[in-house]
Amino acid sequence: MSRGLKVWLLFLVVLGAGLTAAGCSKEPTPQERFAEYISLWNEGKFDKMYGYLSNDAKKNISQEEFTSRYEKIYDDLQITDLKIDFKKPKEDKQADQEQAKYTYTAKMSSIAGPITFTQDATLKKQEKDDKANWYVDWNPGFIFPGMQEGDKISLSTVPAKRGEILDRNGSGLAVNGQVYEVGVSAPDAGATLAAPVMEQLSALLKMPRESIEKALSAGWVKPGMFVPLKKVPMDDQERIAQLVALESVKTRKVDARIYPYRESAAHLIGYVGPITADELEKLKDKGYTSKDVIGKRGLEQVLDEQLKGGSGVKIVIKKKVGGEKVIAEKPVADGKDVKLTIDANLQSVIFDEMSGGSRASGGTVATAGEVGTAAALNPTTGETLALVSSPSFDPNQAMLGYSADERKSVQEDARQPLLTRFKMTYAPGSVLKPVTAAVALGNGAIRPEEAVEIQGPKWQKDSSWGGYFVTRVHEGSPINLEKAFVYSDNIYFAQAALKTGKEAFAAGLKQFGFEEKPGYAYPLETSKIGDLSRDIALADSGYGQGQVEMSIVHLLSAYTPFVNGSGDMMKPILLAEEESGQLLKKAVVSAENAGLIAGYLRKVVSDPGGTAHVAEMADMTLAGKTGTAEIKQKQGETGTENGWFVAWNADGSPNLLVAMMVEGVQDRGGSKVPVTMVKDIFMKLK
Known part of the structure; x- marks a missing residue:
């Protein structure tokens, strides 16, 4: 091989190595970096998004704070169907500059309805680990427009009025009414209720002394504040009179679900109660919140979504310096009333016949009467006129809450009063x-x-x-x-x-x-x-x-x-x-x-x-x-x-x-x- 040919081959090898090195060290463009950031955002990978933040942005927020803030806001507001859209410009000459600006559109569903906004994002070229790259100059406005450091996201709700359940003649089987909420004025720090008062209060409310003391020692309680303990039906006047006669005991009227036909329709209508964590996990995608009540049995449970309606919800940015900005708002939609073919009078007549006219008292189950079931139908129209299960229970007491002894009594009753026969x-x-x-x-x-x-x-x-x-x-x-x-x-x-x-x-x-x-x-x-x-x-x-x-x-x-x-x-x-x-x-x-x-x-x-x-x-x-x-x-x-x-x-x-x-x-x-x-x-x- 001639010397000239060797020199030429050596030149090609060096040139190829140089081109390879140049290819490996090619800097990403700002739009490529922002596209990666958007992709992580759409996937909810907030911890990885933090690595794309500029030095200035990181000075104001740690990775833990950044991740937890996004996750908490998205979880609290029940954000779903998140879609962050970034269209790359056809001609982009910003890679040659120190900063680049792009526009993105955010769309999402929330507990308060759809949220859509368009926002500008700035990327900065910075040196990290001896390499130049593009980083997002993040600020709280990326979460929602107009949001700044120190601002808070507020979620307010207006409860929907629950639909009522009516019989064929319009008589209420499940209605919205009121009950007494019994509580006490919190004593001064270090003081406690007098022993005789505590003893009588515990007996009348069927509430352990330890539970009363725990309520009074809660962190939010201050001397003189009303501390709610238990709810009592409006018709329990004798017990209310005994309670208010006690020193420091007070009552107030609060909204509640009422079941006028009590035991006679308990299995058919059921009752409501506060939503549990497990129920919320299953139903949160249907607009339920931790403040909701939910049907626990009977038609209250079967028809819950129809009866519940939709709470009014508003998402607001509470500004640090005063004022607020509404991000999304859904108006309240009251639940729908449900009319049954049931004849409440016939329902009561049949139940009274089976139960011997006995009624539950004080949350316990009546011991008289037959065990079984009965139903009535109009044979020409198919309309159900009565659905009875005996023995039964008082849904008003079940809704307000059983004491431990009452619950045990109902659950261990050999006649199974909770069984819908x-x-x-x-x-x-x-x-x-x-x-x-x-x-x-x-x-x-x-x-x-x-x-x-x-x-x-x-x-x-x-x-x-x-x-x-x-x-x-x-x-x-x-x-x-x-x-x-x-x-x-x-x-x-x-x-x-x-x-x-x-x-x-x-x-x-x-x-x-x-x-x-x-x-x-x-x-x-x-x-x-x-x-x-x-x-x-x-x-x-x-x-x-x-x-x-x-x-x-x-x-x-x-x-x-x-x-x-x-x-x-x-x-x-x-x-x-x-x-x-x-x-x-x-x-x-x-x-x-x-x-x-x-x-x-x-x-x-x-x-x-x-x-x-x-x-x-x-x-x-x-x-x-x-x-x-x-x-x-x-x-x-x-x-x-x-x-x-x-x-x-x-x-x-x-x-x-x-x-x-x-x-x-x-x-x-x-x-x-x-x-x-x-x-x-x-x-x-x-």
Whole structure:
């Protein structure tokens, strides 16, 4: 290789190395640096954004302060959908200068509504670690325009008026009212309440002495200040009089939710309470704040978003030197009232009948009355007129707060007063027999006039059943469909289910709404058929035992084809805004068979041998069906019994269909317990 060629190659190597070095040391442009900063901002990576700040900016704020300020503001204001937009200019000659200026647009959603602003940002070229780069000359105005050091972000709210829950006639079931807030004037520093006062105050408020002392020793408390302790209903006048007679004890009226019908509608309406941290975490994206009250049970919970409305919210910059600047504002939107199809008077009549007229007192649960559930429906419109669960509790006390002893008493009560029984499913027992008959008649498995020979009190299909038998209370033979209803013959209906067959029987029950989500305003459990693979299970299901279960609302709906005589099954509704008279299922039974079964159900009451003859009245015509569902693990055991009765006024145009289930009726007359109570309800409504 010639010397000239070697020199030329060496020149190319040196030139290439120089170009590579020049490429590696190329300074980023200011717009590239700002784009990186914007990208981190959109991702909420505030700790990394700090590294892009100029020296002057860092003198005024530490990385910890910078990060926590952004995070707290964005969290408190519930900032979402953040979008910082920076459009790079097509021709940018600022890289050759010491400063560069760019415009960005910020868009975001907040608790007070959308926030949008356009702002200028300045970048400075600075030397750090012997390298030149571009840094953002940050100031508080980057958070919101016009914000300066020392300014504060203020969030103020105007609570929305919660919508009320009304019955069909406009009577308030959940209304906005007032209660007394009981408190004391804080004693001088180092002093305490007199021992006798403390003792009486603790007893009257059902509040531990330690809790009172803790409230009085809070950091914000100063001598003479009113220290709130507990809220007391307005109608508790005797207790209020005793409280205000104590030295230093004072009261004031404050807004609160009131439940005028107390225990009678507690499970249906529920109550409200302060939102918890867990609830807020789940709901903060829906506009809830830490100051909100929220539905805890019942329709207060189910319809909370509709009832709650939207609080008025304003985000303001409080200037250090005075004045303020509004960043975003959302006007208050009061919650919507909800009108139900419920008749509050009927609701009270039914509850009083089941509870024996007893009421909870002082936050405890009344000990008298029956355990069970009842409901009422207009059979032609599907409107729910009552939904009752017994025993119950006072929602006013639950809303104001139980003492530890009261809460323990309610939670440990063996009768489970907090259990909402009308939403649950139960074995229906013999009240299912009209449905079984409708399915069997529709499939040609039975004929009304056909007399079936049934001997003795028990029966089994064949020896393959081993020691298992279907039993009946009233013996007689032959038995046709009319007698089977009047005497509630389990064996007849067990045979009817077997003659229908597993597939056809299951299909028939599904036609009546089994295994179908209720689609009801109050969340109900889905009625189920269970396993019909064995003949014993099919036979038992024919008379409402086996694994078949249904809710009391579904039971009422299943009776509407017989009551209205059309054979159409009405859709039950609870909200007045829903269209009445909707069909849930059309022609689930022929009009002829519906009328036939309705006639038999009238005889269940009118026939002297009928299981519901106790409900026969001279001046009112009732029709219905009794049922007793035995709850036990296996045959041969003695189980508990749930007594059922479904009845309607059969004279003229029926407008009231009532169902009731009472637990623990064994050794008390079985279904006669609910029969007597339902009869009394109709008598009281005459």
